[in-house]
Amino acid sequence: MKKALAMLLALAMLLACCALAEEAAETEGLTRDVVVLFTSDVHCGVEQNFGYVGLKAVKDSTEAAGNHVLLVDDGDSIQGEPLGTMSEGEENIKLMNALGYDIAIPGNHEFDYGMDRFLELVDMADFPYISCNINKQGELLFDPYIIKEFDGVKIAFVGVTTPKTPTTSTPRYFQNDAGEYIYDFLQDDTGEKLYAAVQKTVDDARAEGAQYVIVMGHLGNEAEVEPYTYADVIAHTNGIDAFLDGHSHDTDKVVMQNKDGEDVVRQACGTKLEAIGWLRISAKDGSVDTGLYTWNNSVSAPELLGIENDMTARVAEATEALNAQLAKVVATTAFDLTIYDPVAVDENEKPIRIIRRTETNLGDLCADAYIDQSGADIAFVNGGGIRVSIAKGDITMGDILKVHPYGNMLTVIEVTGQQVLDALEWGSRSVPGETGGFLQVSGLTYEIHTYLESSCTEDDNGMFTGVAGEYRVKNVMVGGEPLDLEKTYTLASHNYLLMEHGDGYTMFDGCNVLQESVKLDNQVLIDYITGTLGGIVGDAYAEPYGQGRIVAVEEAPAA
Numbered sequence: 001m002k003k004a005l006a007m008l009l010a011l012a013m014l015l016a017c018c019a020l021a022e023e024a025a026e027t028e029g030l031t032r033d034v035v036v037l038f039t040s041d042v043h044c045g046v047e048q049n050f051g052y053v054g055l056k057a058v059k060d061s062t063e064a065a066g067n068h069v070l071l072v073d074d075g076d077s078i079q080g081e082p083l084g085t086m087s088e089g090e091e092n093i094k095l096m097n098a099l100g101y102d103i104a105i106p107g108n109h110e111f112d113y114g115m116d117r118f119l120e121l122v123d124m125a126d127f128p129y130i131s132c133n134i135n136k137q138g139e140l141l142f143d144p145y146i147i148k149e150f151d152g153v154k155i156a157f158v159g160v161t162t163p164k165t166p167t168t169s170t171p172r173y174f175q176n177d178a179g180e181y182i183y184d185f186l187q188d189d190t191g192e193k194l195y196a197a198v199q200k201t202v203d204d205a206r207a208e209g210a211q212y213v214i215v216m217g218h219l220g221n222e223a224e225v226e227p228y229t230y231a232d233v234i235a236h237t238n239g240i241d242a243f244l245d246g247h248s249h250d251t252d253k254v255v256m257q258n259k260d261g262e263d264v265v266r267q268a269c270g271t272k273l274e275a276i277g278w279l280r281i282s283a284k285d286g287s288v289d290t291g292l293y294t295w296n297n298s299v300s301a302p303e304l305l306g307i308e309n310d311m312t313a314r315v316a317e318a319t320e321a322l323n324a325q326l327a328k329v330v331a332t333t334a335f336d337l338t339i340y341d342p343v344a345v346d347e348n349e350k351p352i353r354i355i356r357r358t359e360t361n362l363g364d365l366c367a368d369a370y371i372d373q374s375g376a377d378i379a380f381v382n383g384g385g386i387r388v389s390i391a392k393g394d395i396t397m398g399d400i401l402k403v404h405p406y407g408n409m410l411t412v413i414e415v416t417g418q419q420v421l422d423a424l425e426w427g428s429r430s431v432p433g434e435t436g437g438f439l440q441v442s443g444l445t446y447e448i449h450t451y452l453e454s455s456c457t458e459d460d461n462g463m464f465t466g467v468a469g470e471y472r473v474k475n476v477m478v479g480g481e482p483l484d485l486e487k488t489y490t491l492a493s494h495n496y497l498l499m500e501h502g503d504g505y506t507m508f509d510g511c512n513v514l515q516e517s518v519k520l521d522n523q524v525l526i527d528y529i530t531g532t533l534g535g536i537v538g539d540a541y542a543e544p545y546g547q548g549r550i551v552a553v554e555e556a557p558a559a
Helices: 002-027 051-064 090-099 115-124 192-207 230-235 301-305 310-326 361-374 397-403 417-427 521-532
Strands: 034-039 068-073 145-150 153-161 212-218 242-245 253-257 263-268 275-281 288-294 329-333 340-345 351-353 378-382 393-396 410-416 439-442 444-449 456-458 464-467 473-478 488-494 513-515 550-553
Touching (some): 051 068, 051 310, 090 115, 153 192, 212 230, 329 521, 361 410, 361 439, 361 488, 361 521, 378 417, 397 521, 417 473, 439 444
Parallel strands (some): 212 242
Antiparallel strands (some): 034 275, 253 263, 329 393, 378 439, 410 488, 456 464
16 A cells, blocks of 8 residues: 555656646746847937937837847947047947947948047947958957847847948058058958858857847848848858848848748848837747837937937937037028939838939039139049038038048049049949949039940959940040040049049059148038138029039930
8 A cells, every 4th residue: 555655656746747847848948028129320320310318218118028138230330420420439339338239240331430440449339349251361350249148048149241341431441551451351253252151150159059040230232232232141041030231221121031942031220210120039939020110200209209218318418519519500502402312202202312323412512612622623522422411591510511421531633534534434333223432523524324334343342443345434524625535634532532442443543642631521511611602502503413414324326
């Protein structure tokens, strides 16, 4: 009897242990959802749209709802507004620290104050920067990934920075004193180096036990960055669960297949905190989804809704002294000076940017400022360096600074007509598509025969190497006379384009330098508007599509 009772007790204990084991198995894994809040291309817009105060409110409410929460940034945070320009990124890093960012990746514009300065900012940050494809002399500059763990579940974050960085920031920042590249971003003609680096990083993270792999990318979707778009990377890799992307300022959610035919979700979140991205890993079924919190009002969320939190005083402190300087009215215009099409909108009812593909009145104004302040025959301004429109009415110092936020310097060189033609051809290679290197001009006019395919050639770093076929740029006129390919002209632009291979412009190597880095680009514009124009932008700039300096010819002339 005792023996039977002992056996029953043993069986009961065994069954109890099995039940506990089964219960543990059912609860193994996440006990709460993981929500990754992500930003991208903030460009120092700390008070715009959601602003950092609104972002803090979203973060706080997401945590209060019982979720595990991470806050990450996909690049281009520290540049783009006077707050960044006047502190070389430091004020934005301080605000990111206060917000409690967990991870960030470098975008191409993180380097706009120089590599040395960015590395100083990295040291100031309370959060790590990661990237799997930035190398210095063959060695990774940052950790390629980082793993965060919740309830025993490991989630890996992989950083990827656009290989187009050497041409979309300042190329000289990635070179030594001899002009040799010592930093690289795994750029090549095929993209294979980048794909291999991403795949290795994903595999390494999986080998370390990561159950989820999330890519934080600054790649974008623009044709000009192929073969380095997010779609290129997803199509050539496996093991990625989600791709949080930046760079192209879009807000698209795309589900596409990786190289094994498995679905991968890609989500972007726009620019200037117009949206806050979210990725949610469900504790219930382990599924991954993404989406956006959006703000489409001209008044910021904190201002309209009266949101106040720990970030309110911090943002105010960072911007108060600056705002007093920037609010000073220095000029007026009766017309909108634009980077956008004044009529057309995209499928989301947002204005379409045209400054990087065709002439605009603001492009004319900026280029004219270089002619006026330098006395050169010709002036070029890259469309990617003209960042915002100026609305009709009073023009403040801040309005002008926002147009040219990069701190480039007026430079004048001597060039041949052939170099001028090559530059126009290179800048026009993507039309009717856009490129940041598209040239707004003064002192000349030209046609782009868009029915001809571009035959420009480039090296692995995206630098101009020549024109292989017929030029699509034709009928170039300088001062009313046809461009003479053998003649020497004086050309004004900035050091980024003329001396630092900015946007891939290499054709000016070896040119005689007449004026080198003599004045900030925004100061050039300030002096032209407030001095030469007497503070009034007049009728010459009334037409939003400009003065007819750049004409697109869509059909071949009749024989």
